[in-house]
Amino acid sequence: MQHQVCILIVEDDPTIASLVGIVLREAGYRTLHADTAADALRLAETNPFDLVVLDWMLPDTPGVQICTALKERAGRRFLPILMLTAKGELSDRVTALDAGVDDYLSKPFYIEELMARVRALLRIRAAENERDAAMAALEAQNDALRVANEQLRTMQAQLVQSSKLAALGEIVAGVAHELNNPLAIILGNAELLSPQHDPEDQRSVAQIIESAKRARRVVQSLATFARRGPMAKEWTSPTDLIERVLDLKRAALRSSGIALEVVCSSDLPMIWVDIPQMQQVLLNLLHNAEYALAGMPAPQVWLTVVRGHAEKPPLPPAQAASAGGAFVCFDVADNGPGIPDHVIERLFQPFVTTRPPGRGSGLGLAIAYGIVTGHGGQILINTQAAQGTAVRVALPVDPPESVSGQE
Numbered sequence: 001m002q003h004q005v006c007i008l009i010v011e012d013d014p015t016i017a018s019l020v021g022i023v024l025r026e027a028g029y030r031t032l033h034a035d036t037a038a039d040a041l042r043l044a045e046t047n048p049f050d051l052v053v054l055d056w057m058l059p060d061t062p063g064v065q066i067c068t069a070l071k072e073r074a075g076r077r078f079l080p081i082l083m084l085t086a087k088g089e090l091s092d093r094v095t096a097l098d099a100g101v102d103d104y105l106s107k108p109f110y111i112e113e114l115m116a117r118v119r120a121l122l123r124i125r126a127a128e129n130e131r132d133a134a135m136a137a138l139e140a141q142n143d144a145l146r147v148a149n150e151q152l153r154t155m156q157a158q159l160v161q162s163s164k165l166a167a168l169g170e171i172v173a174g175v176a177h178e179l180n181n182p183l184a185i186i187l188g189n190a191e192l193l194s195p196q197h198d199p200e201d202q203r204s205v206a207q208i209i210e211s212a213k214r215a216r217r218v219v220q221s222l223a224t225f226a227r228r229g230p231m232a233k234e235w236t237s238p239t240d241l242i243e244r245v246l247d248l249k250r251a252a253l254r255s256s257g258i259a260l261e262v263v264c265s266s267d268l269p270m271i272w273v274d275i276p277q278m279q280q281v282l283l284n285l286l287h288n289a290e291y292a293l294a295g296m297p298a299p300q301v302w303l304t305v306v307r308g309h310a311e312k313p314p315l316p317p318a319q320a321a322s323a324g325g326a327f328v329c330f331d332v333a334d335n336g337p338g339i340p341d342h343v344i345e346r347l348f349q350p351f352v353t354t355r356p357p358g359r360g361s362g363l364g365l366a367i368a369y370g371i372v373t374g375h376g377g378q379i380l381i382n383t384q385a386a387q388g389t390a391v392r393v394a395l396p397v398d399p400p401e402s403v404s405g406q407e
């Protein structure tokens, strides 16, 4: 709908006010009339004018003194003011223009000239409006650009991070390879040196063996993390997988005094996995639970396998119910202290650990994440301070095309 220009006539002389009103309306403008300064300011509170025709001599306040107030009420929009007055001296014209009047017409005046000046002022206002709209559009574009810039910066940082990780993976693989042989020699020779007659020597040799074994464990973890090799997937039953893992871990949990409860639901389909890699994932999770439970009262681990969804697993002692979802879910839960807040955000990044030096390399979950996502699955964690932690490995029953083939 076309905006109808609205003009406020502030004039106490009824004849002039009526004449000006008639010609303006004939020209298609809407008009409002005020015969005092107070009236004009009151009308300006509620009406958005496009122009004011203002008489200097008003009964209450001189028109020239309300210019600023009228313009302020228009806010950021340009409100042109055309002053009509019998005061025709040069000093009067200067005073009016300095007070904020945009144009000036001495009484008596020609109607044609009044209309020409009104049109000229409205043209200036239209140009000002266009400039304001262009500025607003520019500001909006600027905001959008700022947001896009932020996103770009974040993506760039992620890119740098992932290329750093890729480079790190290569370095790690190389270092692990180089360290393997010397470590094997150290271990082999140290084992040959054992047993020793002197107890002091015996202790030293035992320390060498222990330290070399620890170094070998770290090197193996690094090598696993860095491994980009192909997967050898085969169909297996989730229960078989669990049994293989428990063969390796049951005794250790028992000797740590940790109770183990295993529940496998009966409706589990076969899964298409690289068995040693999935074993590694579950072992990493069980290691974490075992470590977290050290020194806890009534330590317990729940290992549950159900059909379900890729969603956070329930915390212990709640048992996951088989929900018939599109995933086979391996839930490893413990009633330990929960995962510390400051590592939760970065858990799947390599080298994030809260363990003392030499006790953990911070690779367990990073490795697990790589393997599980390589199977088209997800890892989800639910943890609560002083209640425990539950980790779900959700593997798709129907693996996506890209991960389902023999690699």
Ligand SMILES: Nc1ncnc2c1ncn2[C@@H]1O[C@H](COP(=O)(O)OP(=O)(O)OP(=O)(O)O)[C@@H](O)[C@H]1O
Binding pocket: 221, 284, 288, 289, 292, 334, 336, 337, 338, 339, 340, 343, 347, 352, 353, 354, 355, 359, 360, 361, 362, 363, 364, 365, 366, 389
């Ligand atoms: N079940 C859990 N309970 C409490 N904290 C956990 C649990 N699992 C993981 N965490 C926290 O997450 C951190 C990272 O775990 P991750 O397995 O990646 O490395 P790590 O266990 O420290 O070392 P690594 O596995 O390489 O020996 C741990 O140091 C620990 O703070």
Ligand SMILES: [Mg+2]
Binding pocket: 284, 287, 288, 360, 363, 364, 365
């Ligand atoms: Mg670990």
